[in-house]
Amino acid sequence: MKTLTLKLCCSAALVALSPAAYAKLSPPEAKMIATVDAEYERSVALLERLVNQNSGTMNFPGVKTVGDMMRAELEPLGFKVEWLDMAKAGRAGHLVATKAGKKGSKKLLLIAHLDTVFEADSPFQTFVRNGDEAIGPGAGDDKGGIVVIVSALRAMQAAGTLKDAAIEIHMTGDEEDAGDPIDVTRAPLIAAGKAADVALDFEGLSIENGADMGVISRRSSNSWKLEVSGVTGHSSLIFDSTYGDGAAFELARIIHQFRTQLPEQNLTFNVGLIAAGQEASLDADGVRVSAKGKTNIIPGIALARGDFRTLSEEQSARVREKMLAIVSASSPKTSAKISFDPGSYPAMAPTEGNKALLASLNVVNRDLGLAQQATLDPLKRGAGDISFVANDVDGLVGLGAYSKGDHAPGESVDLASIKRQAKRAAILMTRLASGKGQ
Structure with missing residues (x-):
């Protein structure tokens, strides 16, 4: 569980990467690392703007506005962006962004969510930064994860690997309180899962005893x-x-x-x-x-x-x-x-395919000079949107930023973890898309 301070939890994983640590990276991968580092303040500024826009699940205009902010980030990267209205299910809607990529490229499904548990009447509304730590509503869950996606994709674009990657992004607008009927609100995501080769979930990174953990399963609700x-x-x-x-x-x-x-x-x-x-x-x-x-x-x-x-x-x-x-x-x-309740969240079982994905991520960790990520006990994470595609596609969870105190006033995010996670994601996605990662 996230019980240690951010500084203690992340100290082991934030060891500076020496040039020797990059020895196993290709030139494009090294370019990704440099881009993520160079754009760190840009990423933090994006997170601040996202957090300061309230997007509690029932604040439909606020959720849509965050979707528009993501459209502004993704369209310049070559994505076709759609807004799927979910008024029929009593919710704001979802943002879906697609990019065809090179023929034969593995199709990657990226999952995150636009909404937070903090509604418009919550007293907790503002992003406040203190060095490499910040507090704010949804700063970790899941706006930090959204920023990791953007940072990783921008790094891939800078390195020239994004153009060939086939990627579909689903950012749901009601993950914290799914609309009814859930088979309507999750139908687009389920269809995307059936068409994908890999699903990557950008909710928060799990850390135990100072070590980053790999998440290959989520329990049902x-x-x-x-x-x-x-x-x-x-x-x-x-x-x-x-x-x-x-x-x-x-x-x-x-x-x-x-x-x-x-x-x-x-x-x-x-x-x-x-x-x-x-x-x-x-x-x-x-x-x-x-x-x-x-x-x-x-x-x-x-x-x-x-x-x-x-x-x-x-x-x-x-x-x-x-x-x-x-x-x-x-x-x-x-x-x-x-x-x-027919609106229950299904389980994501720890399949052999999911284990293989974590093994691929650990190759990335090795090449980055980072510690291997052991498997997290499934009792220590709740349900999430990736579970709706888990029966159709291999997946990984926890690719977002590290945070603590989620769902409560004072929710805080380790800003530096955005860099670590974006580097991992950019290299992993590049390798998976080209068929070299699994």
């Missing part, structure tokens, strides 16, 4: 809702043959059996909202609950919402079956049903 009913009446009659256990005890039984019967490797599950009473109801968004009852009334209704996270779709299916079996074994005079 599956939401569920539990509705329990029982016979209501005077509390003195609970558990008898007429009134049975009541809704609250039945809900407690189910939750307890989730806790004792579901645990397995790479699975976590949580109850985020719960209520019971003579009356109980959820709001339309499913994030607030109201309940009414008395101590001497048997609850007739009980409600709960939660999630579970898995490392594969097979594991997700297995967990759902277990949950359904527990829910269906009703206590006397009660009934229950569980439903699963």
Whole structure:
């Protein structure tokens, strides 16, 4: 987890690269390194402009404006840029940029997102720099990642390797709060994944004990809702043959059996909202609950919402079956049903193809004189957009900037990590596009 200070976490990885470290780089690759370094302040200035433009998921004009800022960066690099409006799903939309490249070039899919968790009414709105560290809403998640993409592509252009690369970029506008139905909002990304040879996700770099980590998997995010009913009446009659256990005890039984019967490797599950009473109801968004009852009334209704996270779709299916079996074994005079949100994020399993991509990245690290990136424990990252293409294409996660305190006021980014990540990405993309990287 990101618990150390940025300075401590990044000190080992920010060792200055000596000329000897570049010995295994081609002249174009050395040019990329020089370009990223020379344009560092440009990259920071771009990040500042992006961060100072609020793009909370529900600030549709703000998300679109950030998309326009990306259009201004990508079109001069030879990309055809489109805005995919998602009003039909209650969201702003997505930016898609494409470049055909040389015939026979491997097609690369780059993934990032324009939106942040900080809406227009958040008090946290401004980019503040202190040397090679800065704070700001979305500075790391994911505007830092967007800047890494731009920096890497500009380096490739300067080195002459961009023109031949086939690249499609998807910057979603609702990664932090996906629109409904999700099969509509993610349809363009899913189609791009089916057409791609490699997917690279530019959310934040993971660091553990001062070492950059490689991410080849992300767990799913599956939401569920539990509705329990029982016979209501005077509390003195609970558990008898007429009134049975009541809704609250039945809900407690189910939750307890989730806790004792579901645990397995790479699975976590949580109850985020719960209520019971003579009356109980959820709001339309499913994030607030109201309940009414008395101590001497048997609850007739009980409600709960939660999630579970898995490392594969097979594991997700297995967990759902277990949950359904527990829910269906009703206590006397009660009934229950569980439903699963169709807007869940799928899992990105640690496939052999993903491992091979990390191995290719580690060749880049070797040639840059950087330490090898070990594989991050999948329990330490949440779900993300790359999961929607994970069943169709090999991928890597965590190619964006390093940050800490994401999703909270004070979110900070290690600005120097933009250089390190852009160099890695530019060389990796160049090698992958030419067929030399995997």
